Ligand SMILES: Cc1cc2nc3c(=O)[nH]c(=O)nc-3n(C[C@H](O)[C@H](O)[C@H](O)COP(=O)(O)OP(=O)(O)OC[C@H]3O[C@@H](n4cnc5c(N)ncnc54)[C@H](O)[C@@H]3O)c2cc1C
């Protein structure tokens with residue numbers, strides 16, 4: 020998208036009329052914090068950052084940008100891990116971080132209405148006085164915004180039982196690319212017509228700007244218990260996960276770490292994980308006391324029957340917190356093992372866990388870079404962390420290439436290239452592998468329906484067909500690959 | 509080597525399965541430019557819910573496109589062709605102690621999976637276990653250009669590309685023909701029980717509000733004819749505990765048969781069979797915030813033509829005064845739909861829905877009872 024300089028000058032004047040002085044950032048020092056998001060490997064300085072304080076200002080900014088054909092990059096807290104909020108050299112970063120009001124907490128309807136810049140954790144804090152909380156809990160929850168959560172359809176460690184963002188959002192107000200306000204859903208359990216609200220979830224700021232969110236709240240469970248199990252063989256751990264679910268038990272959370280990740284986490288957080296385990300499983304159960312007694316007993320027996328050699332059960336908050344602390348600090352802990360790491364986000368059917376781990380191991384040996392594995396085991400979402408050193412020439416590229424190979428394995432296993440971090444700019448190439456050109460064309464037509472001028476977050480999410488063509492895109496689907504007899508890895 | 513396994517694990521009886529994907533694709537391609545529109549038909553079970561399409565059209569029949577393609581109880585996922593009957597899917601799931609969490613109404617045993625998604629209707633458990641859209645994981649479909657497309661997949665978490673699968677719920681066939689659908693499934697709770705309390709509508713809403721914030725395993729509420737029915741589902745211990753707590757809180761309760769919820773879900777209760785009654789011939793489905801007050805136009809004896817579900821969030825009522833019902837729905841921030849009439853959507857929403865329809869079906873090959881040209 021080429022932007023006309025005269026348009027830029029005119030737009031800047033208008034922005035300064037719409038916003039207070041400190042709401043328009045143009046100086047290099049002020050722009051610097053916006054040059055990247057959580058995917059720090061990719062940087063670009065924005066032209067201007069605009070920080071509206073209310074929906075009306077958002078509407079006016081969007082209309083002004085539309086008039087001058089200047090691209091808009093929505094941004095929440097900038098914790099995204101796929102470069103979704105990466106700026107555009109000639110565009111406006113529309114930061115929602117000043118819209119932080121909690122507008123309403125309704126205990127009868129178990130809902131809260133909030134502005135997009137409200138931090139995820141702040142919602143549960145506000146609802147806490149009523150004994151309620153907001154279930155989706157990405158690890159970044161103290162920093163990330165609810166608007167960013169909607170745009171990425173963020174997950175967390177409690178997704179299997181309580182769902183992703185899309186399952187916990189009842190309504191949004193969306194400012195479209197022409198500055199219209201689209202009210203989707205509300206404090207209601209269903210809405211007429213095609214589910215536009217679901218479409219907006221996970222749309223990475225490409226279909227509209229979220230200016231208000233109505234979320235569902237849940238009562239705090241009466242009690243919870245946490246089990247930590249150690250395995251000598253990672254295959255046993257994978258089988259235990261599948262069998263717990265097949266037994267009809269839906270744990271509130273079920274997380275797995277391989278030896279590399281668990282050891283790093285233990286050294287970092289002193290969580291009490293055995294250092295000789297090939298895999299560690301953390302299982303959280305919640306419900307009434309009676310329910311927990313029953314479930315914890317059954318889970319304990321299943322863990323034993325899958326050769327867990329150590330099982331610790333924590334009923335007190337302090338021990339539970341200690342066990343979780345290891346998992347929650349796994350990323351920074353692994354971060355100490357190497358100068359840089361790349362966090363992948365593939366999802367696979369759970370029963371393929373052991374197979375995919377073996378493949379990751381092989382790819383790691385072939386490429387000569389080590390990998391620590393952290394999984395949301397309950398929902399099959401893998402976070403292989405590829406360790407590398409960006410200062411050694413070629414290593415960044417090798418890490419990226421290795422990540423792409425892992426994601427291709429996820430697709431072949433019947434899974435997907437991204438479970439919760441989004442495509443952004445990072446996974447544009449692997450999108451060519453997951454989707455056919457007809458499917459990609461359908462995505463582009465859908466985008467055009469919502470944003471005919473292509474103003475919102477251009478170049479993200481969906482690759483152009485030309486890009487895929489240049490890659491010589493190998494499209495595979497549901498494990499159906501041309502020439503399946505050929506070895507590829 | 510990477511894993512190259514296709515749809516795994518087929519443990520149901522494979523009788524009565526047929527793949528018509530190619531024929532259906534051909535039919536759509538043939539319809540392009542022919543001037544004849546295609547009306548997608550599952551079984552016709554929701555035939556009375558929307559007005560019929562106008563003009564000439566041909567029916568494209570999904571009834572023969574059947575079969576469960578993959579069911580893995582340990583993955584909590586099921587994939588089936590769109591013409592598969594819901595009763596068949598329910599039976600396969602029940603066999604393994606599982607169910608569809610959103611309890612889709614089955615108005616007719618011939619009702620199909622595709623029709624369920626296209627209509628997007630959820631049953632009594634909706635506020636606690638989610639709607640149809642919440643269980644959608646993936647689809648295969650044919651768009652108006654006759655292209656065969658796949659979106660989503662068989663995993664719980666998937667944010668690659670736009671969520672076309674969930675978008676399809678409630679689309680009533682406007683965004684293409686669904687040929688296969690993957691759903692997330694749910695374990696059947698080990699214990700279920702129904703309690704009935706005698707109380708008037710106002711008191712019932714207050715009771716629902718009071719228990720809304722409590723961590724009890726509620727899976728359904730219904731108020732009708734001065735009785736509040738509550739359903740609990742969960743582990744033996746959880747249900748027993750909640751039952752004691754509720755009886756203490758709301759006074760005496762009588763146990764009741766669980767059959768009630770199936771009758772409610774599938775509209776077999778006498779209440780839904782009222783056109784011949786003297787109330788009104790118009791049945792309204794009013795979706796409101798759960799805590800919304802009752803309509804003031806219902807008083808005393810008039811309260812009879814009312815049935816409340818979803819902890820207060822769904823209210824069925826017979827009423828002739830269209831303007832009064834609409835004004836009520838609007839005043840509480842909800843919406844209302846008179847069955848047999850167009851779905852009420854706001855003009856701006858309709859404009860975007862229509863644009864999306866054009867994105868999926870630029871030549872208007874499909875005709876649907878969902879009408880974007882009329883408002884409420
Ligand atoms: C340490 C760490 C741990 C993490 N753990 C998790 C995890 O467990 N689960 C998980 O899902 N993610 C996780 N993430 C990723 C990230 O936190 C989430 O994607 C989060 O939802 C991003 O929110 P944000 O406010 O930072 O959005 P940003 O990064 O600012 O933006 C993300 C995307 O959303 C768009 N966007 C932002 N706000 C709006 C809006 N109001 N309207 C429209 N579009 C908007 C942007 O354009 C961009 O495409 C983690 C990140 C870090 C750094």
Ligand SMILES: Cc1cc2nc3c(=O)[nH]c(=O)nc-3n(C[C@H](O)[C@H](O)[C@H](O)COP(=O)(O)OP(=O)(O)OC[C@H]3O[C@@H](n4cnc5c(N)ncnc54)[C@H](O)[C@@H]3O)c2cc1C
Nearest residue numbers: 548549550551552553554560561590622623626680681686
């Ligand atoms: C003889 C006859 C005449 C008819 N005349 C008319 C008429 O004039 N006008 C009219 O509107 N209808 C007419 N119908 C009914 C129509 O064909 C559908 O049966 C009806 O609209 C809904 O029925 P259904 O079986 O799809 O129901 P359901 O299965 O309950 O489906 C409900 C909705 O879902 C859509 N749908 C179903 N399956 C899919 C799928 N796989 N993919 C996408 N969408 C799907 C349907 O189009 C419908 O909108 C007639 C039916 C018959 C048998």
